[in-house]
Amino acid sequence: MAINFIRIAVVYAIIGIGIGIYMAASHSFLQRDTHAHANLLGWVSLALSGLIYQVFPALGNHVLAKAHFWLHNLGLPVTIVGIALLYDGNPAVGEPLAGIGSSVVALGFLALLFNVFRTPLSDQV
Template sequence: MGVKLIKISVVYFVIGVCIGLGMSMTHSFTLTPVHVHINLLGWTALTLAGIIYHLFPQAAATKLANVHFWLHNIGLPVMMIGLVFVVYGNEAFVPVTAIGGVLVVLAVIAFAVNVLQNVRTPS
């Protein structure tokens, strides 16, 4: 699970950096919220979660880890696609953005519960 999260986080990192490069080349920073969220919730959060799961394999082997992985990696793309439309003025995509956001929040809660229940100092 840890390695899987780290690898997928690198995909988000590449996407986030490419969005940043595109914005800087065009001097249009409309997608800044998308760039920031992909880098924070995709690259940073999933890398850290992957490291935690790698260091604490008992947490990585739980159903909560699977729930975290899938909710996060379904919710984040949904939220980002919705947010792209919203920042370009299509308010009809606000509910799509919100649904993706709720899935990510649920993923983070599952991760937090998993860490609190299953990450322990070795005896």
């Protein structure tokens, strides 16, 4: 699981960087929140999760790790699109998408939470 998280994290890093380059080139920083979410929920959170699964391999062997991966990666694109639409002046569509997507991402984080607390970690370090 660790490598899956790290690989997708790099994809989100490229997306975040792309949004940043777009903002700089256009001199319009309306999408700064989209940029921040792609970088923090995508690049940073997924890379850290990958490192956690690498350091504690028993976590990655549980179905909760797969749930975490898929929930996070189903919800995050919806969140990013929702935020982009919201700040592009379309709150009627953007707000519900951002809300639904972020709720799915939160479920993914809850899977990580349950996994961390159900797995004995002291034996692995």
